[in-house]
Amino acid sequence: MSDSIEKMLCLIIGSGPAGYSAAIYAARANLSPVLYTGMQPGGQLTITTEVENYPGYPKGVQGPEMMEDLKAQAERFGTDVRYELIAKVDFTGPVHKAWTESGKEIHAETIIIATGASAKWLGLETEEKFMNKGVSACAVCDGFFFRGQEVAVVGGGDTAAEESLYLSKLCPKVHLLVRRDELRASKIMQERVMAAKNIEIHWNTEAQEIIGNGEVEGVRVIQNKTQEESTLEVKGFFVAIGHEPNTDIFKDWLDMDDTNYLITQAGSTKTNRPGVFASGDAQDKIYRQAVTAAGTGCMAALDAERYLTEIGKI
């Protein structure tokens, strides 16, 4: 075995609430966890605004601040946080192999997957063409660029509601494009959207093409009941239609469902490979909340500790 291979008891992949919660528990159990943050340190909550539903913050908390708190708590107990991506894994043997993007090889007795999920796109050709030129999946990140201008948001869930409300404070008008005749968003978010005077909901409406010369100047939409087409003159086009799990690197090794969410054994975080545990949004398409992700991160660390005890490594 070459000297450049790093051995560890517990590798945590991902830095959202699941990853950091796993790290807090693993570090306090003396597993000396090493956590690789991935491409978006802090995960999805770093691109959200206020989190009002995480227990323990009666006045709410900004997403990025909450993630800093979780990271500080994980580091306090000795978690080694590294700002890099795990690009490849090999789960053939009893010791699990992983490689960082820069090619470093890691041999871990246990791996906790907390890679989360990423925003979905509509798949329009023009969506890609105008990416970062008016097309975005993050109002908090990019809304500022569209101050004083009209924008469109696609989607009918809580994300679309949240993005629309955020943009309604910056923009004179927000067009919310909903493909059905109802919103999927929670009641409280629906009420807030309905109460915002400058959010216009376009029911049964789908985006067909984004138009512009270099930058977004409008979106061609179709009313899917009447087939009537029209163009909305907007400078920003925000896609908020949900997420997909970041599980690509595990597809040759772990069982997944038909939408690529990792499958765990009921009542645990065990995957089909002994010593590999899955937590957070990468394995949860139902609840997908920060608090449920944190809960499964905790479960994964406890499962890892038990596994290491069973195989006599601690």
Ligand code: NDP
């Ligand atoms: P959801 O899956 O809940 O909603 C996706 C929305 O996008 C649906 O309205 C869906 O339409 C629509 N959609 C999907 N594909 C397309 C498409 N191709 N074209 C047009 N519309 C499309 O995802 P969210 O990201 O909104 O929410 C995910 C989870 O996160 C939920 O559990 C939510 O409650 C939670 N969340 C909570 C927040 C909060 O509490 N502050 C904030 C953000 C998210 P249809 O309804 O027709 O399927």
